[in-house]
Amino acid sequence: MSSPLPARPPSVLAACRGAFLGVALLSGLINLLYLSGSIFMLEVYDRVLPSRSLPTLVGLCLILLALYLFQGLFDAIRSRILARVGAALDEDLSQPVFQALLRAPLVARKDGGDGQQPLRDLDQLRAFLAGSGPAALFDLPWMPLYLVVCFAFHPLIGLVALAGALVLVVVTLLTEVLTRAATKEAAAAAALRNGLSEGARRNAEVVQALGMGPRLGARWGEANGRFLAFQQRTSDVAGGFGAMSKVLRMLLQSAVLAVGAYLVIGGEATAGIMIASSILTSRALAPVELAIANWKGFVGARQGWRRLKELLRATARAEPPLQLPAPCRQLSVESAGTGAPGSQRFAVQDVSFQLAAGAGLGVIGPSASGKSSLARLLVGVWPTWRGKVRLDAAALEQWRPEDLGQHVGYLPQDVELLAGTVAQNIARFHPDPDPQAVIAAARAANVHEMILHLPDGYETQIGEAGAALSGGQRQRIALARALYGNPFLVVLDEPNSNLDAEGEQALTQAILGVRARGGIVVVVAHRPSALAGVDLVLVMNDGQVQNFGPKDEVLARVLRPVAVGPEPKMPNVTPLKVAEGLGAVS
Structure with a gap:
């Protein structure tokens, strides 16, 4: 029996809800452990250096080592869970997508596009889930925790960190808005380009015999140029905003250091707070920078998932009927009519x-x-x-x-x-x-x-x-x-x-x-x-x-x-x- 096509494709991700909850829990623990470095620097500058206590320094180092080991362990587990979610998604959807791929030409008009696009979408979705992009998205909700700690250090430090975070969030939103249309157009151009090359390859004998190679090459080159243009636009936007986010993060880290130094000079903060807040600010904005760096993959995976949902819904089957006995008596055609898939015109009636x-x-x-x-x-x-x-x-x-x-x-x-x-x-x-x-x-x-x-x-x-x-x-x-x-x-x-x-x-x-x-x-x-x-x-x-x-x-x-x-x-x-x-x- 073939695998039934799901009537509601999103239920596949819903089945992984437990795994996503586990990833969210691990992300919370990882982000709490990220505070270890800042607290360590705070204790070194405010406790170890003034007291010149070597045993205290050794004890802090051992504690920090243990915390970093747990952080690395939790991060590795999170990565393995996400990789297995991608593999489970592929296992659940590969057969339905393949069967839908076979049924698609029978329920919709053939438009000459890339027939293998659904399989590429599935590969892209699985690769994105196994990459660093989802981890950045799970870390983003913890940004307020770091800002709260910065405000706890001093309100002025918190305000500077909050302003930097808002700027980077705006950069992220601009990246989404400015790349959405170009990414969609690039996918359509890629489908047309691949469809042309596959059609020419299937009919290689005719193409060669009739001397059609240069003309088909020109058509393919035009489609390829269109694809490259949209892809270049997406890369330029994402790359530009990614570089901007790096500069802004370094600038913000230096600004927090400068504000911290000002507060130390004024006696409103300690040197430990100055160093710890700088590290903490850098850590708070790292997920935003990582999200921007992975935005192209995120948009591609999202559009691929939408195309997969549309394909599965368009080709979904109802519940399988009861198995019938083998026919042996007659074929009857009763005022029957049909036409080409996607057409409105009867071919026979x-x-x-x-x-x-x-x-x-x-x-x-x-x-x-x-x-x-x-x-x-x-x-x-x-x-x-x-x-x-x-x-x-x-x-x-x-x-x-x-x-x-x-x-x-x-x-x-x-x-x-x-x-x-x-x-x-x-x-x-x-x-x-x-x-x-x-x-x-x-x-x-x-x-x-x-x-x-x-x-x-x-x-x-x-x-x-x-x-x-x-x-x-x-x-x-x-x-x-x-x-x-x-x-x-x-x-x-x-x-x-x-x-x-x-x-x-x-x-x-x-x-x-x-x-x-x-x-x-x-x-x-x-x-x-x-x-x-x-x-x-x-x-x-x-x-x-x-x-x-x-x-x-x-x-x-x-x-x-x-x-x-x-x-x-x-x-x-x-x-x-x-x-x-x-x-x-x-």
């Missing part, structure tokens, strides 16, 4: 027909008539916007995707295999496939002998997207994948586009084999040879059914031979064309 077990349906029609959209509707890739698609009596949305996939075989128009072995691809990457089922699927697609002639047979690594195979080999192995496990419904979209005569004959035998065992086959075709194994034909035009019925009757009504020139015809192929002015639905 008001489609109705019914197929009994053992039926074979050929879907034909002109280009852009809705044939492939109908195929996606039948296998549940595109959800039904209207009407129902049912296997036996159950609508497709009543099935869990992992359960429905066991009863459906699908060969898309654009064949995509995944990096791995031939056997893994046929078995749909099942962790423990039945070897006999893999071989049976290969035999059903008539590719068993072809696979045995590959370098390592079924264990041959096919490379990314099946790059080690020819187009025909990829299509036939994808057909075996569609037939794996003897699915009840098999939908084949242009299954013979890359096949030779031998491959087309094997395709026909595979279609007849599915029908003979009581399955249902739907074949989307342009070439009539793909229809040899079906007994019914459905004609699509403009997203609607124009004709449906027995193959011979429908073909006689709506198809006519196309006149061919003197060029020799391909063997066993009769060019046909959908006649203009198709008749009404039969």
